[in-house]
Amino acid sequence: MEKYVPVLKRAKLFSDIGDDEILSMLDCLNATIRQYGKGEYAFRQGEFIHDLLILGSGRLHIQKEDYWGNLNILNEIRPGEMFGEAYIVPNSGTLMNDVIAAEESAVLFFDMERILTVCPSACPFHTRLVKNMFYTISDKNKSLVQKLSYMSQRSTREKLLSYLSDEAKRQNSSSFSIPFNRQQLADFLSVDRSAMSNELCKLRNEGMLDFHKNEFTLREPPQGHH
Amino acid sequence: MEKYVPVLKRAKLFSDIGDDEILSMLDCLNATIRQYGKGEYAFRQGEFIHDLLILGSGRLHIQKEDYWGNLNILNEIRPGEMFGEAYIVPNSGTLMNDVIAAEESAVLFFDMERILTVCPSACPFHTRLVKNMFYTISDKNKSLVQKLSYMSQRSTREKLLSYLSDEAKRQNSSSFSIPFNRQQLADFLSVDRSAMSNELCKLRNEGMLDFHKNEFTLREPPQGHH
């Protein structure tokens, strides 16, 4: 169990909690480990999840298979990442996805009841843990809402403008850089790369913005333009 | 303050907590109220939020204005709903949206620090509150992830299939009803209603599914079909 302390130390859930405390909390939280071989299903659609899960080592894929058997990889989980936390809620129903080990992996199981039910005195860092938990989920929540606001735009142009506009706000400057190359940005916005590239250049020609590589600058559109 | 107890009682955050406890917790959590007139800005893009917010009465609109001034109503908040919780996280940056009172409204402010820091003994329902908090956010999180998985599909057809497939899983039957009419479903999936209606009928003609009104049945596609 000790071998995973360095991984957990970097996990948001345990930020600001020291090595010793983490180790003692693993006990307090009733943590257990399960190993999965490459290609093995860790969880299947339809299962109930009762524990908070953190990947200790390896790599997991969150996959979805629809009614007609079409497969779709939704997400890749890296060591230290928490997952499945949304399904621990009572009456949240069963898992809607499959979780499969992309390589030999170890998953840590934490008893959720113990995390949320504060122990009387044993763990002084329990409050810290609850806060981290809340912060982690809230953060995820926030980025999901933002992404959704881009994706709900109908056209590639609008998707780009809403995303870039938000980044300008977030970085508090009309000049900013983005953490994506073109292909990644296209994937993030769920559009075709070449079409997006084309649209970006149109926007530049119209004077809405400038860019080179992943440095962007938003501009006031020329007067009289619609 | 007492007048809002019935509203809070119905709020997920206070579920399973009695009237008396709610009232005493309002004190414990340092709750305050602010009133907003119709059309007044409750919060503006760029502000920091430190408190958990619940709408006591009225109606709020979450709006977004982009760099070029285009307005977009993202969400409508009803009494009892919690909002802005994602921005309480330290270093989460400032609010990305405007919040405007669509009608005369009252907003309750709760001190987040006090919610997450468990008081020694005074509030026996504090643990319940923390759980509710977690459950509420997780629930939201789950539905966001799901919606995102539909929206990230490129075509209307794929959006429909992934949504309907998920509903079949969730209701554990290939026959199920959905909580939307056509226009609402189109809005939910961010597509054009008539195009979606058209696509649904194509799918029916291909033998993939059947429906009338908001009752759907998924079917195995006929053999030999691609």
Added chain:
DNA sequence: TCATTTCCGTTGGAAAAACAACATACCGAT
């Protein structure tokens, strides 16, 4: 330096979605 690879922009044709306009079915009220 040269070869290889990756990234980015461009183009044209095919496919799909949006849009507008209309037809039909359904529903509630009188």
Added chain:
DNA sequence: ATCGGTATGTTGTTTTTCCAACGGAAATGA
């Protein structure tokens, strides 16, 4: 049953996106 309103389905046109293919620029590495 009739009327008005709403929800849904249908069709044809316009616009947009997707897709595949290509060329040049920049980065990488031998």
